[in-house]
Amino acid sequence: MSNDVWGTPVVAGGTLFVSSFEVHALDIGSGQRRYKTRDVAWALAVDAGRVHAADGPHLYTVDVADGTERWRNSLDGWIYSLDAADGVLCCGIRGGGVQLRSAASGAELWRADDAQQDYENPQSGPALVGGAAYYYGGGRLRCVDPRGGRLRWAFQVGEEVPSRPVELGGTLYLTSGTRVYALDVATGAERWRFEAAVVLFTPPAVDGGAVYVADYLGTVYSLDAATGRDRWRGRTGSRQGAEPVVVAGGTVLVGAGDTLHAFDTGSGRERWRYSARGELVGAPAVADGLVHLGSRDHSLHTLDLSTGQLRWELGTKGELTGSPVAVGGRVFVGSKDRCVYALDAFYGTAVPS
Numbered sequence: 355m356s357n358d359v360w361g362t363p364v365v366a367g368g369t370l371f372v373s374s375f376e377v378h379a380l381d382i383g384s385g386q387r388r389y390k391t392r393d394v395a396w397a398l399a400v401d402a403g404r405v406h407a408a409d410g411p412h413l414y415t416v417d418v419a420d421g422t423e424r425w426r427n428s429l430d431g432w433i434y435s436l437d438a439a440d441g442v443l444c445c446g447i448r449g450g451g452v453q454l455r456s457a458a459s460g461a462e463l464w465r466a467d468d469a470q471q472d473y474e475n476p477q478s479g480p481a482l483v484g485g486a487a488y489y490y491g492g493g494r495l496r497c498v499d500p501r502g503g504r505l506r507w508a509f510q511v512g513e514e515v516p517s518r519p520v521e522l523g524g525t526l527y528l529t530s531g532t533r534v535y536a537l538d539v540a541t542g543a544e545r546w547r548f549e550a551a552v553v554l555f556t557p558p559a560v561d562g563g564a565v566y567v568a569d570y571l572g573t574v575y576s577l578d579a580a581t582g583r584d585r586w587r588g589r590t591g592s593r594q595g596a597e598p599v600v601v602a603g604g605t606v607l608v609g610a611g612d613t614l615h616a617f618d619t620g621s622g623r624e625r626w627r628y629s630a631r632g633e634l635v636g637a638p639a640v641a642d643g644l645v646h647l648g649s650r651d652h653s654l655h656t657l658d659l660s661t662g663q664l665r666w667e668l669g670t671k672g673e674l675t676g677s678p679v680a681v682g683g684r685v686f687v688g689s690k691d692r693c694v695y696a697l698d699a700f701y702g703t704a705v706p707s
Contacts, residue, residue, distance in 0.1 A: 362636060362676030363686045363694065366400045367418045370686055372694055373398050377407055379421060382682070385696055385705070389421030397476065399438035404457060406443055408433035413445065413460060427460040429453065435479025442500045444487050446479030452489045454500055464503025468492060473515045477557075477596060484521035484539065495519075495528070497542060507542030511535065517557035517596075525579070527565055529554040534567055534575075536582060546582035550575065555593065561601040562619060568599055574608050574615075576622060586622030590615045595634075597677075602640040603659050609634040614647055616662055626662030630655055636677030639685065644699055646685045648674035654687050654695070656702060666702030668695065 364371040369388065370380040377391040377398060393414065395407035403418050413433060414426040435446035438457055445453040450471045454463040469480060469491040480489035486506065487498040495516055497506040514531030521527075525545060526537040534548040552569045559566045564585060565577040574588040591610035600607040605625060606617040612633050616625045632650035639646040644665065645657040654668045672690030679686045685699045696705045 363679050363688060364398065364400050365679055365681050365686070367403065369418060370694070370696070371398065371400055371405060372688060374688075374692075377405060377416075379405070379418075380694065382684075382696075383705075385694075391416060391421065397433055397436035399436045399443070401438035401457065402441065404438075406436060406438050406457065408436050408445070413443070413455070415457065415460065424458075425460040427455070434474045435476040435481075437480070437482045439482040440485065440500070442482060442487070444480050444482045444500070446474065446476075446489075448474055450491065452480045452487075454487055454498070454503060463501055464498070466491075466498075466503075470515055477518065478515050481518050483519050483526075486539070488519055490516055495530075495542075506540075509535075509537055509542045509544070514553075517554075520558050520560050522560045522579075527558040527560055527579075529556065529558055529567055532569075534558060534565065534577060534582070536565075536579070548575070548577055548582045548584070555596040556598045557596075559599040559601050564619065566599040566601060566606055568593060568608050570594070572610055574599065574606065574617060574622075576606070576619070588615070588617045588622050588624060595636075597637040600638055600640060603643065605659060607638055607640070607645065609638065609647075612649065614638060614645070614657075614662075616659075625660075628655070628657055628662045628664070635674045639678045639680040641680035641685075642683070642699065644680070646678040646680050646687075646699070648676075648678055648687060650674070652689070652691075654678060654685070654697075656685070656699070665700075668697060668702055670695065 372378045377395045379388045394409040397408040399406045415424045431447035437444040441457045443455045450469045452469045453465045469489045487500045494508045496508045511530040516528045516530035519526045519528040532550045536545040568574045572590040576585040593610045608615045613629045615627045630649035635648035643659045647655045656665045670689040675688045
């Protein structure tokens with residue numbers, strides 16, 4: 355592929371979508387390009403057979419199957435975040451704007467101009483989660499009906515921009531500054547809060563009755579999902595990124611600098627750690643007992659989840675971009691050497707076309 359590849363690939367409907375200025379749709383089996391969009395895509399979301407993208411002030415939608423454009427709209431601002439779910443698009447607009455639009459036609463459903471103006475990035479922008487739209491502004495997290503725009507509730511979180519919420523079993527979990535909150539999804543009532551010693555950069559990960567978060571100094575917290583009780587704490591090195599903790603196979607995975615740490619979900623005991631030759635890139639992808647990990651050493655490392663032992667390593671001619679994606683026995687990753695790699699997840703060999 356020409357042009358630089360960046361970001362994390364998206365897999366949907368047997369197609370691999372990669373943002374490299376335009377959106378490139380690649381056949382997941384052969385790697386052959388099915389089509390590319392004619393416009394730049396600074397924001398991308400795939401849902402229900404449609405690819406939604408924004409080139410800044412313009413929003414457009416094409417079919418997943420063949421790239422046929424369905425509609426295009428011009429918005430009154432730069433779109434910095436884009437989310438799609440259940441026939442609705444949620445757009446974060448620079449300068450404090452939020453717009454909800456129909457995924458079928460692009461028609462505006464609702465808008466607000468009182469959202470955050472700090473930390474305008476895809477990770478902390480307005481989001482669609484569990485049948486609701488959430489956005490932050492004026493110290494409050496607001497929950498909005500995604501089709502009618504009716505305000506369901508608002509909750510005071512303070513001056514720190516909250517993480518993207520996670521919903522599970524009628525409870526909404528989020529971090530904001532040094533706090534972890536558990537809120538009732540229907541009413542916004544606080545069920546519990548946990549106060550950490552320093553700022554929590556990561557959104558929560560919820561798995562098996564526990565909530566996992568990490569702070570920037572290197573403490574990993576395991577909290578009881580029902581009560582917020584402190585179950586255990588683990589230690590890593592300091593962290594610069596905001597990637598969430600990854601939980602899989604009874605293991606908590608946390609990257610810090612050039613090292614991936616693995617903790618037992620029940621006891622918090624560190625099972626193993628693996629150090630690459632450069633700072634880790636994005637979050638690890640876990641599937642079928644394997645951990646796929648990108649590093650600024652220009653390599654993709656694949657480890658055994660239970661032991662942390664290196665299974666195989668692939669070196670590229672450029673820095674990896676975004677997190678790897680593992681699906682269907684394959685792992686996909688982009689590199690600044692202008693290539694997208696599709697590899698057999700177990701052996702690390704190229705997938706035959």
